[in-house]
Amino acid sequence: MRQPSVPARRVAAVSVSLVVAAGAVACGPKDSGAQGAGGDSKPRKGGVLSVLNAQPQQDFDPARLYTSGGGNIPSLVFRTLTTRHRANGAAGAKVVPDLATDTGRPNKDATVWTYTLKKGLKFEDGTPITSADVKYGVERSFAPELSGGAPYLRDWLTGAADYQGPYKDKKGLSAIETPDSRTLVFHLNKPEGEFPLLATQTQFTPVPKSKDTGTKYENHPVSSGPYKVIRNENDGERLLLERNPAWSAATDSERKAYPDRIDVRSGLDSSVINQRLSASQGADAAAVTTDTNLGPAELAKTTSDSQLAARVGTGHFGxxxxxxxxxxxxxxxxxxxxxxxxxxxxxxxxxxxxxxxxxxxxxxxxxxxxxxxxxxxxxxxxxxxxxxxxxxxxxxxxxxxxxxxxxxxxxxxxxxxxxxxxxxxxxxxxxxxxxxxxxxxxxxxxxxxxxxxxxxxxxxxxxxxxxxxxxxxxxxxxxxxxxxxxxxxxxxxxxxxxxxxxxxxxxxxxxxxxxxxxxxxxxxxxxxxxxxxxxxxxxxxxVYKRLYGKDVKNIVISDWTGVLDVSQVAVK
CATH class of the missing domain: 3.10.105.10 (Dipeptide-binding Protein; Domain 3)
Structure with missing residues (x-):
């Protein structure tokens, strides 16, 4: 559980510029829905999307991230057993399959959950993603040197309370069985009907053991999503992503992956971010923010300008x-x-x-x-x-x-x-x-x-x-x-x-x-x-009120995150 902070962690104490409440979703005076902005009704692949944020995307390692939050950036690289539905408003608060074929099959008292991986899943180097990779991804999240992730697995998995991760304990977690290359069975120490929701968190990201570099893994994590990391500067101050050619939309119905590249720039002053998005010049015309709200004065200015008002996304988060x-x-x-x-x-x-x-x-x-x-x-x-x-x-x-x-x-x-x-x-x-x-x-x-x-x-x-x-x-x-x-x-x-x-x-x-x-x-x-x-x-x-560039299309803001979903965005 958390009080969303900056960056999102337990005790996430976020300013209003980072959080949001509940209700319907709107994108300016009209719901942009699948049409988005920019006048062209159909989003297309190509171009570079810029993300202008105040907070760095630190610790870009699936074991260390608290959730798949971070303005949705991690979910571009890290796929998990389940994920959030990428849809506007309340529809986006549903859990759906991601790497798995369904959201999980419980036993009678919800103490055992079984998952089957989809066929054809691959890492960025083309090697198959297996159940052992998912298990190893979970296990390494217990390593003390990779602390930062959510605490649920330690509490929920049978016999996991004192586990110290695969670097110290080679036996692994007996609570996770992998009877074959596509099947995972999780044994819990108490009934947990919300396990499919937990399985959306980045600790369930597959990690190939042979490519694990410990605390340096964040510099080049092996992608299972539509984008791979090309550059990670100053611990997430700049994160450059480009297409992962091994990713297949046939196995991923949630992420659209329209842009060719996504350039995440962080550590910017919030007023500068809003000024750049408002001016929407050059590369900033194809820019968004996932962590910077409009303040009262800025909101008053945008409300009085119909063109700016049409580029304000409204989101709600629990x-x-x-x-x-x-x-x-x-x-x-x-x-x-x-x-x-x-x-x-x-x-x-x-x-x-x-x-x-x-x-x-x-x-x-x-x-x-x-x-x-x-x-x-x-x-x-x-x-x-x-x-x-x-x-x-x-x-x-x-x-x-x-x-x-x-x-x-x-x-x-x-x-x-x-x-x-x-x-x-x-x-x-x-x-x-x-x-x-x-x-x-x-x-x-x-x-x-x-x-x-x-x-x-x-x-x-x-x-x-x-x-x-x-x-x-x-x-x-x-x-x-x-x-x-x-x-x-x-x-x-x-x-x-x-x-x-x-x-x-x-x-x-x-x-x-x-x-x-x-x-x-x-x-x-x-x-x-x-x-x-x-x-x-x-x-x-x-409530979140956030600007986006004039060439940004296909605005989707769900009640799960309350922020613009970069996995859906297209640029002109």
Whole structure:
């Protein structure tokens, strides 16, 4: 699970320029769909696509990448057992086969998953991709020297907790069987109905053992996708990709691979990126960004220009910004105080502080408002658009604070909209109307993260955020509310320190379901049940607004990533 950061990792703490919330997808005033921009209705192969990003594509090794995120760049080179469907909006939140013939075949209790590889799969050098290559790719992701990837496999695979990777343990993982060159069987230590979603992550990328160069593999990873790495400068500051001639569209229905080359330039200032995309001159006419949002002022400028407005892609990603309570600290140990703050919050002012309604949507549920997460509308402490201070005062009086109280709100001093001083000030102003004096404690970003993610130092009230590793309620609710995931001597994300047996058992029960639609409904019901304990105050879901060059075509933005999918883009 993660709080999307820069670069995307666990504790992904991304600024609004990197994240997004839920809903429909649009591309400027009209949905570009398969038509895209540029006037020509049919995308064609050829040309060079430029990607202008603020954050480097660091650690370009499938073992070290947290997901297939990074603005979709890794998925151009690394194919996995399953992948996300490359479609606009909600349709893009579905998991589909990639290297495998299907999304996986579970046994009765979802503790064993079997996959069969497609025929005709090849690496960039023309050698066949086998089940042993996929197994080895998974195994090397356990190596300490290749740390950085998602932690699920260590938790889910039988006997994998202490495995140190193939460089130290030549026996390999017994939890993964390869009975033949096309079959993989994964043995799990508990039921996991969402294993097909996990199998989209880059740890499931095949790696030929004979070509593994350890920590240097990122310089020239062996491609299984439509593009191969030609150059990797300064650990992802510039990444140059060109066609992989061994890749076959016959085995890959998801990636279109229109451009001949893709040139990824990173480490750029966000304002420079938006200026270049706005001007759309020379090579920048065929450029996109996968990590740089338009700010409020920039968005106002583009909105007033019809030609620019037609080149703004809008995306939504499963992400929630919220107030977090530590109920072990007074006065937040009293549920009435937590409820009072929930009623007092003015979401309109918070949304304005986050950049306005175009860049943030008010939230009253912890789960993002997308079907795939199991979104169930509820508002247990209805504050309206501008807060309900009278109701808050009433609850404070019942809690013994008839004359109000003074509390501290911890936040980051970084420029991120999510945890910024502006958001904190909006909360401070709203609570003042209810008789609550809020002292603001602004910390440098690293100090802030260290403080809020330690059980020993977690403050009573702080700004927090959480993003999805895949579009489901599981990676949203379990890390934050499963009592068994409380980490006492490390990075802890269960901010409310909740350890409710009924919640824990329901999480286990839902994890057994392989029907993801049925599971989603139960995640939604669990969200509402937990919400009644007022351990968080959902504030808003951020929204991506991103420019693309005038010669860019075939814009696809799914609810899985919320960003323009470079595997679909064509250039003039």
């Amino acid at each position: 992400y929630t910004n919220y107030l977090a309570f530590n109920p072990k600290i007074k006065p937040f140990d009293d549920v009435k105080v937590r409820q009072a703050i929930s009623y007092a919050v003015d979401r309109s002012s918070v949304v304005n502080a986050a950049g306005g309604s175009a860049l943030a949507e008010p939230a009253t549920t912890f789960l993002p408002n997308q079907k795939s997460f199991g979104y169930t509308p509820y508002d247990l402490f209805p504050a309206g658009a501008s807060g309900a201070p009278a109701k808050a005062r009433e609850l404070l009086k019942e809690a013994g604070y008839a004359h109000g109280l003074t509390i501290t709100l911890t936040h980051s001093n970084s420029k991120d909209f999510e945890t910024s001083p502006e958001i904190a000030t909006a909360v401070q102003d709203a609570l003042k109307k209810a008789g609550i004096t809020v002292r603001l404690q602004g910390l440098e970003d690293n100090d802030y993260k260290d403080k809020i993610h330690s059980v020993k130092t977690e403050p009573g009230l702080f700004l927090a955020h959480w993003g999805a590793d895949w579009p489901s309620g599981g990676p949203f609710l379990a890390p934050i509310f499963d009592g068994r995931q409380i980490v006492k001597d490390g990075a802890n994300f269960n901010t409310g320190l909740l350890n409710d047996p009924s919640v824990n058992s329901e999480i286990d029960a839902i994890n057994k379901l392989t029907d993801l639609d049925a599971a989603a409904k139960r995640w939604g019901a669990l969200d509402e049940k937990i919400g009644a304990q007022a351990l968080t105050v959902p504030l808003f879901h951020p």
